[in-house]
Amino acid sequence: MQDEIIRELLAFIDLSDADEAAFEALALKIFAYQFRLNEPYRKFAVRRGRTPLTVRRWRDIPAVPINAFKELTLSCCPAEAAERVFMTSGTTQGVSGRSYHPTLAVYDASMLVHFRQRFMRGRERIRMGILFPDETAIPNSSLAHYLALALRECGTQDSAIYIGADGLDTDRLFAALERAQAQGEPYALLGASYAFVPLLDALAAQGRRFSLPEGSRILDTGGYKGQSRALALDDFYDGLSAAFGVPRSACINMYGMTELSSQLYDDGNAVCPSVKSGPHWMRTRVVDPLSGEDVPEGEIGVIVHHDLAHFNAVAALLTEDAGRIVPGGFHLLGRVDEAAAHGCSVAVAEFIAAAKGQGA
Amino acid sequence: MKVFAGHLPGLSRDDVEWREATFSAWGESVKVMLPVLHEAQARALCADIRAHAGARLKTMEVARIAAAIDAAIARLLDRDHPLRREAERLLPVVTGYDPETVRLGLTSYLKTFRLPQLKRFLAEDFGNPGVLDAFEPTPKGGFVRAYGPELLLHVWAGNVPGLSLWSLICGLLVKAGSVGKLASAEPLMAGWFASLLAEIDPEIGACLAIVWWKGGDAAAADIFLHEADTVMAYGSNATLAGLRARLPVTTRFLPHGHKIGFGMIGREALDSRKAAAVARLAACDVIRYEQQGCYSPQMIFVERGGPVSPAGFARHLGHELAAAASRHPRRRLSAGDAGAVAAWRNAQELQALDGAATVLGGPGDPWSIVHVESPEPLHPSGLYRTLKLVAVDSLEEVPALVGRFRHFLQTAGVAASPERLHRLAALLGAVGVTRVAALGGMTSPEAGWHHDGRFSLLDLVTMTEIERGAELAAEGFAPYVD
The missing domain is CATH 3.40.309.10 (Aldehyde Dehydrogenase; Chain A, domain 2)
Incomplete structure (x- = not known):
């Protein structure tokens, strides 16, 4: 059964596009598969009154809240049979969400097909500089694996990782950028958004800027996560563009998460917020978080991703990200605001922080 | 619909810069104009309040103050009074609470501030409330009198309607000149109450001001924080810690965190x-x-x-x-x-x-x-x-x-x-x-309750004692001494 799903998915990813009917057929099939083999998800779906017998449209497939990946083992295969487990970097309560992958074949195919389409844009290979630790250093990081794959499959021989045990190797990176500039060869910088911030600061401190050759591009992902100071989107992309000589339209933001097997991209950040979209084996909805119903196009709600490639866990994921559907995709508007205390009852965040503070 | 918030004795509406805040709920919206004072205005206002309170409030008997509060509360309890009608109309829009909750909540809350309740309130903290007016004899010998702050600053938070009246009334009862900072989430009640008081007893009305500054505006906050001798503040622990860090060490700080x-x-x-x-x-x-x-x-x-x-x-x-x-x-x-x-x-x-x-x-x-x-x-x-x-x-x-x-x-x-x-x-x-x-009464504390277990009035005052020894020694200097 698993083999059949994998085979079908790989074939589906290989298609040039998929219409609504084709997506729906496979989505229902994968829902039935996950319902049968993923016990916590089955219970969740039954509670919602959604079973393969009652669900006829892919939009009715129940989306699991992202927190469930922390609390439950959401896997169709036995957890110990997974080839790889991707884990979220510790968040609010120090519990990691986990995604179990019995094989990385689907993840890798999904990543590569869409990465080539959205970032490589017709180019076979490009010289890359990676601003994220190596996959061997953090094997449970989906981003490390993603970047390793990008480097291996789409990078040139002289591509390199510039974050090691001692942190960011600015000197070596700047030398590589100098070289690319001198040789007139397009260069690609890829990494966590927060890794770019100290780079921008270092360049500003040295009064230095690069003018990378035409065709150069930048990929950032993941936001700042408290690892660097937070910049407004326009300031960030203006900064990147000025520091590296890469137009904002070639600064691409990748939106991905450990709880998915596919990524979403924009087509550059000439204008923020950019329009983001996923591949044809993925759909994004914006819903009212309480009812789970789609909100009208243009209205703000919570983002739901339906990623068929995440076949072993749960394809339909209710995120904590706010967004709105726009022509061509959606706007990602950041985290849904933690409701601040309006009255004088203690807010959840303050309570948890205090409880942690006293070791409770 | 547009309403002006605050109560700024001595300042006319045109003297002040206003910031607009829009609230929407229940299919209506209301624009509330919040006063933004310049540094000089803020300092002058604090000085005025302090001076007026020293010259007038401090010399009044507490009974007169309680009577004025009672009269203001009576108007707010009167469902035909224009201000009460305004409160019933606007507070649901501003706070988002349903109109019936606001109406019932206001009544059950306000009735805890009628004259008999105010007397209970005073008796709760002061065995003999006369100590607020004069030196009174104490059982151990000697005399004692209670003095409220010269300038009490209230920093309110949250959208529970009328929460501000609680501390404002406490301050008045101990004859403190009061400056209250409106909560951005419910910026109306305190100003309405202050204006009513000013209408009923202008001398009392001149001893309190209701102001606003934007949350987090440290420069604006500092002016008031440094003028006040006592600060009663509401908010999250982070907010309270921020306020306390900026207070002079001699300022009494009475925080009420979220609960x-x-x-x-x-x-x-x-x-x-x-x-x-x-x-x-x-x-x-x-x-x-x-x-x-x-x-x-x-x-x-x-x-x-x-x-x-x-x-x-x-x-x-x-x-x-x-x-x-x-x-x-x-x-x-x-x-x-x-x-x-x-x-x-x-x-x-x-x-x-x-x-x-x-x-x-x-x-x-x-x-x-x-x-x-x-x-x-x-x-x-x-x-x-x-x-x-x-x-x-x-x-x-x-x-x-x-x-x-x-x-x-x-x-x-x-x-x-x-x-x-x-x-x-x-x-x-x-x-x-x-x-x-x-159960069923959790949201309606009784008159004279000890908010967060503290003494609402007693915490505000300082006691001045005439010791028995001083009294005896004075006898030696009396004109009638033998």
């Missing part, structure tokens, strides 16, 4: 006749202010062993919340609030998957109850009528479940027999609970 309330229902309240009535009372506490008051219940502990089980009580409560939804509708939630409610529900549903919890109320209902059978420590709800019922074998277990959050505890709503009420109160008091209320 968490909970309910306790004994098996003696859970027979088939009483359970529905108790559920109605609990529902009332949940609905009033959408659990956003410091005294509102976030969790209810329900004892096993009564004729009605905790699961049965959960169904009663669900029924009451559903029934109350038409009289007290829940407002349309903002994206953030809906997200918080959804996050709370989602977490409960995940817990329910392995049978550890039962969720009542669907995602489309304006309420949710989750019922768990194993003991759980206290935790905030998702607000807006989201409540966890925790079954316990005995209510005596509850202090251990709430005690680790001592600094956040305030109100416990208890339904139990008289004997157990007293036994439980002793246990609750020991872990930090400062108010044991009746």
